[in-house]
Amino acid sequence: MRILPTPLSGLFQIEPDVFGDARGKFVEIFRESRYDAAAIEKPFVQDNFSWSVRGTLRGLHYQLGRPQGKLVTVVKGSVYDVAVDIRQGSPTFGQWYGVELSDTTMRQLYIPPGFAHGFCVLSEEAGFLYKCTDVYSPADERGILWNDPELAISWPITTPLLSAKDQAYKCLADMMTELPRYSGR
Numbered sequence: 001m002r003i004l005p006t007p008l009s010g011l012f013q014i015e016p017d018v019f020g021d022a023r024g025k026f027v028e029i030f031r032e033s034r035y036d037a038a039a040i041e042k043p044f045v046q047d048n049f050s051w052s053v054r055g056t057l058r059g060l061h062y063q064l065g066r067p068q069g070k071l072v073t074v075v076k077g078s079v080y081d082v083a084v085d086i087r088q089g090s091p092t093f094g095q096w097y098g099v100e101l102s103d104t105t106m107r108q109l110y111i112p113p114g115f116a117h118g119f120c121v122l123s124e125e126a127g128f129l130y131k132c133t134d135v136y137s138p139a140d141e142r143g144i145l146w147n148d149p150e151l152a153i154s155w156p157i158t159t160p161l162l163s164a165k166d167q168a169y170k171c172l173a174d175m176m177t178e179l180p181r182y183s184g185r
Ligand SMILES: Cc1cn([C@H]2C[C@H](O)[C@@H](COP(=O)(O)OP(=O)(O)O[C@H]3O[C@H](C)C(=O)[C@H](O)[C@H]3O)O2)c(=O)[nH]c1=O
Pocket: 048, 050, 058, 059, 061, 062, 070, 117, 118, 119, 136, 163
């Protein structure tokens, strides 16, 4: 497996070894000792799974009071996954990184606490599995509008299927008093 840095501080792309044979394939999608190099902030305490149809876009989400680090794996289909550095004081504040994750490459992304996260679905359906370093806290849930013109994220779809909540989020510039702080890592 390879753990690759990205241009954003603390955000890592992980290329696990995929063992294929006549039956299919096997992948280790997490092993604590091997993932240390991704500087994962603290133990994972919650696993999530979402299933989405083509054209769905979930995001851009973050938690203010209990920021979650996320190890993301696509177990079915393919998505375009986006992480945005919204940590006040970060050297890469306001920058975003996008990458295709799929059940073919089994590529993963580790997103540190303090990032906004979202993805859109490129295949007929997508199974999205992710480990979190803090628990879900509805009171701390925040979001940024998926097509914030200042972020100018190059989403590969133009008219996504969004939840009402996601449609109502504001732009980053309107959220400056509700952003997590950079921890220096
Ligand atoms: C996130 C979450 C949601 N829920 C409940 C709350 C709602 O009744 C229902 C759907 O929630 P929501 O529409 O917020 O789900 P997503 O749009 O997939 O949200 C996620 O999407 C982006 C991509 C993320 O990175 C976050 O993990 C998360 O915000 O599940 C829970 O019970 N626990 C949870 O941890």
